[in-house]
Amino acid sequence: MKREMVWRSDYKPDERRYFHMPNKNVFILALFYAFIYMSTGSFSSYIGVYFTEAGIGNTEIGILTSIGAVVGLVAQPLWGLAGDRSRTKNRILMLCTLLSALTVWLVPWAGTAFIPALLAMALFSVFQIAINPLSDAITLELSSKGVVRFSSIRTFGSVGYAFISVAAGWLFARHIDTIFLVTSVIMMACFFLSLGIPTVAGHQSGSSKRxxxxxxxxxxxxxxxxxxxxxxxxxxxxxxxxxxxxxxxxxxxxxxxxxxxxxxxxxxxxxxxxxxxxxxxxxxxxxxxxxxxxxxxxxxxxxxxxxxxxxxxxxxxxxxxxxxxxxxxxxxxxxxxxxxxxxxxxxxxxxxxxxxxxxxxxxxxxxxxxxxxxxxxxxxxxxxxxxxxxxxxxxxxxxxxxxxxxxxxxxxxxxxxxxxx
The missing domain is CATH 1.20.1250.20 (MFS general substrate transporter like domains)
Structure with a gap:
């Protein structure tokens, strides 16, 4: 890919600089988005099947699969403020990807009891629901600086989702219990990829006005x-x-x-x-x-x-x-x-x-x-x-x-x- 230099004139005089579009940043973010949406496709699309085979009733499954949306009403604005007030938004993204990879294991450990399963799904959702919008906030800011192009990077997310929908469907039809291993491995890969994403500041950090x-x-x-x-x-x-x-x-x-x-x-x-x-x-x-x-x-x-x-x-x-x-x-x-x-x-x-x-x-x-x-x-x-x-x-x-x-x-x-x- 040809290196393209973009002059940004909307920065303060001491902040003006040239921005490059190197292969490394594009590759890392494209792969990160593909993996993020692969994790969504592997877990959200098939967790209901896992609960069904575990013998949980349809009413309970409806509550278990919708708890993430309820959690998001409270958690998402708080994660947004945390990202804006952190020294870098990347720190919050790293935390959420890592804890998502770990807390997903609480779901099988909770067994078939409804309340433990509900708490496990809620705790996993606390971290998982923040990842996509945090990723967008970081990538859009990088896009505005000429580092990457957001629309192109986001396309790789849909590619990952389409791929995992087919692959996971084939695998989970035979071994539905592997849903947690697949999701955890993908989320852990997202964590390691997030370490290489260019940093974006939280603009309310330090002495900045709240x-x-x-x-x-x-x-x-x-x-x-x-x-x-x-x-x-x-x-x-x-x-x-x-x-x-x-x-x-x-x-x-x-x-x-x-x-x-x-x-x-x-x-x-x-x-x-x-x-x-x-x-x-x-x-x-x-x-x-x-x-x-x-x-x-x-x-x-x-x-x-x-x-x-x-x-x-x-x-x-x-x-x-x-x-x-x-x-x-x-x-x-x-x-x-x-x-x-x-x-x-x-x-x-x-x-x-x-x-x-x-x-x-x-x-x-x-x-x-x-x-x-x-x-x-x-x-x-x-x-x-x-x-x-x-x-x-x-x-x-x-x-x-x-x-x-x-x-x-x-x-x-x-x-x-x-x-x-």
Whole structure:
């Protein structure tokens, strides 16, 4: 790879320097992201199967597999503040990867008793849920300095996820107990790889002034973005909880469901690889309006015409849903949130998209399905998608949120922090 020098002029005079894009940094971060998402694919996708074979009931399995989202509501903002206030964010990332590799063993040691298993899953989740947003905060800051390109690095995460989904499925079908060994080894590899990631400072460390979490919500744009994200994330939370069950009821085979999930992972690649070009050309507002339309279209396919063909089509469209919000949130927080709260901002992104979205979509969705059925539920999701997208369009037009004129403007408050107008 050709070494590219990038001059950064947005630093203080004594901080200006040339940044290089060496092979080593790209290789380490690409491999790190691949392994991180491999650990997610190996554990989250198959832990329910392990509990089933251990003789644990479906109700208990539902609680055990959702405890991570509940833990994330409290733990993720705290980890974000810890990263921002640490001397380097890398220290917190190293700690979380190492302790994830160790605490995953608490789950098999807990046996089949529900309370010990719940505590084990909760403790593992405390460390595991911080890894992805911390990694994003570090990589995005390195990307802004010209060290790596975030969209390209993130693509390797999906490659790792797609690979492990197939490999782990084959292995766990024969030896489900190896799920903990595989996850622990992968997480330990992540720990060693994290030692080689270029350091990124926690901008509230040392004598730096402490910045309150509430400062993030002073940005009108970000509040609107979070509300829109939360609404559509609840619909995605319902999909992840019930799509396989509903699809089987409609006569979709497990083989087709598996193919659809793999296609969904690969469908994200173009949006990640070319995200920066899309972002620069169309802006966050147009991208998220497009994504809202794709969300709505997917729910219509489930509600009106679920066949093997339309099921596969819905996963071809998957690249236009979750990953676009994920990338836009990550990019927006990195560019517009004060540097003292960027790790916290990435944690909030993850909490809203995954933790809160899964809890609301899964729990309330389950109650709704019990009363009105899946068909009615997906009709409701389509309506929510349409109304929320129209609402985002109206609000952004009415208040000029994310307009070209306002998006680049910032104010300096009394503490010298950059607050989007």
């Amino acid at each position: 910045v309150k979490l509430t400062e993030i919500f002073r940005s009108r744009q970000l509040v609107v973005l979070y509300i829109y994200t939360l609404v559509l994330s609840t619909t995605m939370g319902f999909l992840w909880a019930f799509q396989a069950i509903y699809s089987k009821e409609q006569g979709i085979s497990m083989e087709v469901i598996g193919i659809g999930l793999a296609i969904g992972s690969f469908s994200q690649f173009p949006f990640m690889i070319f995200f920066q070009k899309f972002y620069n050309r169309f802006g966050i507002r147009r991208i998220l309006l497009f994504s809202g339309f794709i969300h709505t279209l997917r729910w219509c396919l489930y509600a009106f015409a679920l066949t093997p063909f339309t099921y596969i089509l819905s996963w071809v469209l998957h690249g236009g849903t979750y990953i676009l919000f994920y990338m836009c949130l990550a990019e927006y927080v990195n560019k517009h949130v004060v540097k003292e709260l960027r790790a916290t901002g990435q944690m909030l992104n993850s909490m809203i998209q995954l933790s809160v979205g899964k809890i609301i979509g899964g729990m309330l969705g389950g109650l709704y399905v019990a009363q009105f059925g899946f068909h009615s539920a997906f009709l409701l999701l389509a309506g929510i998608g349409l109304v929320s997208t129209a609402g985002f369009y109206t609000v952004s037009r009415m208040f000029q949120v994310f307009s070209d004129k306002l998006e680049g403007r910032v104010l300096e408050n009394v503490n010298g922090m950059r607050i989007p107008d």
